[in-house]
Amino acid sequence: MRAILCHAYGLPDQLRIEDIPDPVPGKGQVLIAVEACGLGFVDGLLVQGKYQVKDPLPFVPGGEMAGRVLAVGEGVSPDLVGKRVAGLGKGGLAEKAVLPAAACAVLPDVFDSAAAASALINYCTAVYGFEDCGKVRPGETVLVLGASGGVGMAAIDVARGFGATVIAAASTEDKRAACLARGAAHAVDYTQPDWRKTLEGLVGGKGVDLVYDPVSGPWSETAFRCLAPGGRHLVIGFASGEIARLPLNLALLKRASLVGVDWGGHVRAHVDEGRRLTARLIELVEQGRISPRPDSLHPLADAPGVLGDLLNRRAVGKPVIQPSI
Ligand SMILES: NC(=O)c1ccc[n+]([C@@H]2O[C@H](COP(=O)([O-])OP(=O)(O)OC[C@H]3O[C@@H](n4cnc5c(N)ncnc54)[C@H](OP(=O)(O)O)[C@@H]3O)[C@@H](O)[C@H]2O)c1
Known part of the structure; x- marks a missing residue:
């Protein structure tokens, strides 16, 4: 699959697309076809190794993603296969990624993948x-x-x-x-x-x-x-x-x-709060009280430039990468 790889901490223009093996879902995980991956200022800090926590090298950036479940690992209900889910994990700037099943929310039809990954x-x-x-x-x-x-x-x-x-x-x-x-x-x-x-x-x-x-x-x-x-x-x-x-x-x-x-910090300290807040987000979307949406959509190859714009105060709103494009 195609993925953006970070081999050394540094500015986003060092990032390149590479072909790497598909990830395999382990115990408690799902494999998704990533339809959308949201990027923010924090992702720009992470690739520079300047965030509070450092991802060990090499790594695929992108933590906020949505897509369709392709396969499940041990202990996860096979009913999830084919469902559209959103969740936080690692490696979202790739055509496929694994997410902890417990971190995934099944998306209703009114909440498309790009909107969910932006939100x-x-x-x-x-x-x-x-x-x-x-x-x-x-x-x-x-x-x-x-x-x-x-x-x-x-x-x-x-x-x-x-x-x-x-x-x-x-x-x-x-x-x-x-x-x-x-x-x-x-x-x-x-x-x-x-x-x-x-x-x-x-x-x-x-x-x-x-x-x-x-x-x-x-x-x-x-x-x-x-x-x-x-x-x-x-x-x-x-x-x-x-x-x-x-x-x-x-x-x-x-x-x-x-x-x-x-x-x-709040959801790391109180695991149930992550699920509650995601459920609240979906409820507010279903009620029509809020309308999350990406402010710009980009193919995978544009991800380094998008991260550079975020770091240099040039971005407007929330950019979302569509890794299959
Ligand atoms: N507390 C939390 O739970 C939480 C969650 C998510 C993100 N965050 C934090 O929220 C902050 C914003 O994230 P974001 O993704 O919204 O970033 P963003 O899209 O880049 O927006 C940040 C805004 O800050 C303004 N800004 C002022 N000085 C800046 C500078 N020197 N460099 C860049 N921007 C500057 C810019 O607007 P103007 O040009 O109009 O000034 C820019 O639009 C980050 O510090 C992030 O770590 C916190």
């Missing part, structure tokens, strides 16, 4: 972040930083699905237009020095109820200062490469909370 991480993070950690309520106002990124676009859709009004912060006109098209009510250019004033103008001096922050850096403190009393600032990630520091008196003055949202 597993970013949408589950947003559902966990807004519903469980941030306790968002209908009618609240949410500010999403880095809103045109994969994590940000999912946050716009999920916050809207929970009845919130979304203000998207993004760096370029094109990115802001993409956020508005995805359902944000307003978009601000947070690269402008006076962006706080623009934001306050939009909320009529009331402040925002929640901040969804996958960027950090100098933007975090400004965003925290824009919280309404009782507001919640959800710490999601550090795409700017800089970890913000916050004067704690701000939390007291605003009666506001800083809430860490580590979806990956």
